Amino acid sequence: MVKEIERHGLPVVHMCTVVPISLTVGANRIVPTVAIPYPLGNPALDPAEEKELRRKLVRKALRALQTEVTEQTVFTD
Amino acid sequence: MSKFRIVHYINQFYAGIGGEDKADVQPEKRDGIVGPGMAFRGALADVAEIVGTVFCGDNYMNDHSEEACATVLEMIRSYQPDLVLVGPAFNAGRYGMACGMVAKMVDENLHIPVVGGIYEENPGADMYRRYAYFVPTTNAASGMRKAVPEMAAMVKKVLAGEEIRDGYLKKGLRQNYFAEERGSKRAVDMLLKKINGEEFVTEYPMPVFDRVEPQPAIKDITKARIALVSSGGPVPKGNPDHIESSSASKFGKYCLKDIDDFTPENGQTAHGGYDPVYANQDLDRVLPLDVVKEMVRDGEIGSLHDYWYATVGNGTAVASAKKFAAAIAEQLLADHVDGVILTST
């Protein structure tokens, strides 16, 4: 899916929990997320903290989209 | 001996009905040859005859696939063919899909062989290659002159019952046969070749994954148009399109203009591959709509495409991914989207 959309000429940032799968399916910009049932959240946090966590992850994704890459890159920090 | 009977399936364009403006025409059949079938006539003359041509508008075939396929199948059946010829579709996405759907219907219901022509990267090729001998073609209709003799040769081989090992896009099926030597001997032979640096052919290729070149980065995200896509199955509450929980046959497209935040009342997941409790409580955990909306408002993101797209996939490659991605990308490009955030579970 990621790879196929990118093939049509759009940069894609893949936000996903299972980075090895993302590498396998051919994503070029990868942002690791929290957990499979809640990639962009964490039910253990209070709602405000959870939203802040999500905001940070999305900002990281935006940064990935603005970063030139030549090969599959995982944006960890 | 009487000649083999062939039915040819083509689209509205090759049938001479018209282009994109006629892509909604319903299935029709004509006795004998219409359009490109003429080119096949000479090549097949001594063994087979195109006894009928069935055509349909590409949009009609794709948008009403169930009825269209059923009608096309009955039209094909009415000619009692020995083989069905589809295309060539070259790189025309919707025509390729149509040819593929016809191949599948014929293979599963009439149990007669199908020969087609298609460009390897046409999404229809990946989706439906297992149902036909698809001869690889160039990506444009200018390759017709090359495609016809190759397809005709494949038709002849198939009708003659010859064992066909190449000249088509592999169907991706595993087929048993008895080898000359037993397995252990073949293993020793393969090992000797591997030791000696000679070429050897594995009998079971482990799955490999192709890559795509990274697209250039977005220069300034505050001016860019972003779209949200997810393979985690985020859908409006009630799953209005009835997206299946796994191996879904369709993707969802939903307007996000009126939603600023997901709640248990307006969103849920359709994905059957994980515990849905957390996503159903707050779908922002799968599709970060709340923060993205705020960031657009605050100017951190230029603008947002008005729809989100939802598929159900476990991350592993599924045959339909290409088809979905092609359809989604088309709509995103039409709306001048610059980049995509795709979330997965």
Add this chain to the structure above:
Amino acid sequence: MANFFIVSNNPLAAEKYAAQTQLLTGSPAEVYRAARDAVHRGSRLISHPLAGSVKPNETPYRSIVLSAAGGVLDFRSLQLIEDAILVLKKLPQRHTEQYTPAMHADYQVIDLDLLDSAIAALPAEFHF
């Protein structure tokens, strides 16, 4: 307290390892789903979900040993459980509910034996 647990639909497993077993009432597919959800929450597989050569569509009983929840997602466990679910999907469904009581008893014994081998080989970090 044990730092591992068993998801199972085998009553013999629940009998023998009462305190450690989450007994489910459904098919092996339910057991796989429960194990998958546990892996998604951070549990690691201790036993292979396709233990034994008994095909998952053939046996009505399945027991899987996992580490107690916590920790980061273990990719290897994820891969194995997802692959096992795919294997179950590709095999034709069989009407195991029509098995005779004696057959059910046999499949329970087999599953328990595979479970016993896993418990006997429990890695040192795990305990009752």
Add this chain to the structure above:
Amino acid sequence: MRLEIGSIFIRDVQFADATAVKDGVLYVDRAALAAAAAGEDERIKSVEVFLARPGESVRILPVKDVVEPRVKVAGPGGIFPGFTSNVEQVGSGRTHVLKGAAVVTTGKIVGFQEGIIDMQGPGAEYTPFSKTYNVVVKVEPIDSLKQHEHEVVVRLAGLRAAKYLGEAGRDVEPDEVRVYETKPLLEQVAEYPNLPKVAYVYMLQTQGLLHNTYYYGVDVKQIVPTFMYPTEAMDGAIVSGNCVSACDKNPTYVHLNSPVIEDLYAQHGKTINFIGCVVTNENVTLMDKERSSNMAAKLIGFLGADAVIISEEGFGNPDADLVMNCNKIEKQGIKTVLITDEYAGQDGASQSLADSTPLGNACVTAGNANEVVTLPPMEQVYGYPEVANVIAGGWDGSLAADGSITAEIQVITGATNELGFHKLTARGI
């Protein structure tokens, strides 16, 4: 170790008053064989014996094991050490084989019916045991027997029967004598210093009840991988207690005639230097799998092998062991060839293995076990025909009223043997 294998070619089998081999005919004293198979085991209620020859309209099911009659005529130890002989090291001296004859055991353990052998028709093509002269031993245990014991009882009866028949070849002059020899490592390496050193990683199914394999009588799941001289297998060092997945479990017969060992010996001293085997297991826990693959890879490295063949046994989880062994051996710069079989679904469209690795680039396949075949009715059925509905790969209704069976080829004994004993394979179309 140096072992002479003297093959006595068997061209027919008949019942007679006394058990003997004469002019290529195996004469079987029916009652004496039944008594020998039963031994002193009071858990056995009765033993019946039948004969099944190639081309006859005979079906045997459910097959538990197939064993070849052999007798040790010189050298230490006896056939099937740890079972019908003491645990002396075998694999040297001389062994006589009734080549072409086989003991086929059949017994009923309700849930786990296993294995079909057809002596003619389409099913016969799929099993290597349609070409052997089969002495069918049907074992009926006492009613109260538990599942665990049932498997043991039938397994031991088969070994005793094969040993009893093998004795008939003790004083017969073999039609052919072949010599197999692998020396202690340093000597063996020195013998052919310029040939690539090849070893064999011999994976055995070891998961639990009905999934066990024994090496000198010890349950292999309890050992760490160890070194084996290839000739040990020829004397019955490896015995199968595996009754699940008929197509790709390794009957004891196939261990005795271990095909990779035989075909590596065929090249020994010519193109390769066959330095030995590493026997390893396929256990249920992931930690065991890690440990065993580490140990096996270490041993292979220690032996200084340049290349190995790795064979698998069984369905599903052993794919993980195969992949681990392959990865860990390849990463030491040692070349591998893998032997497996496939479960690609009835239409051949599914993923074949439950695991994969890009390093597994040289793979031999024994075919897709999910392929569906229809086996026409046979005039004679030995065993328990009603179990066709419940064997692996059969499904409800697979036994038709006329006696024909529609099922996946995984029901056929040896159809997709992963030691490479048979010719079935698969290709991508």
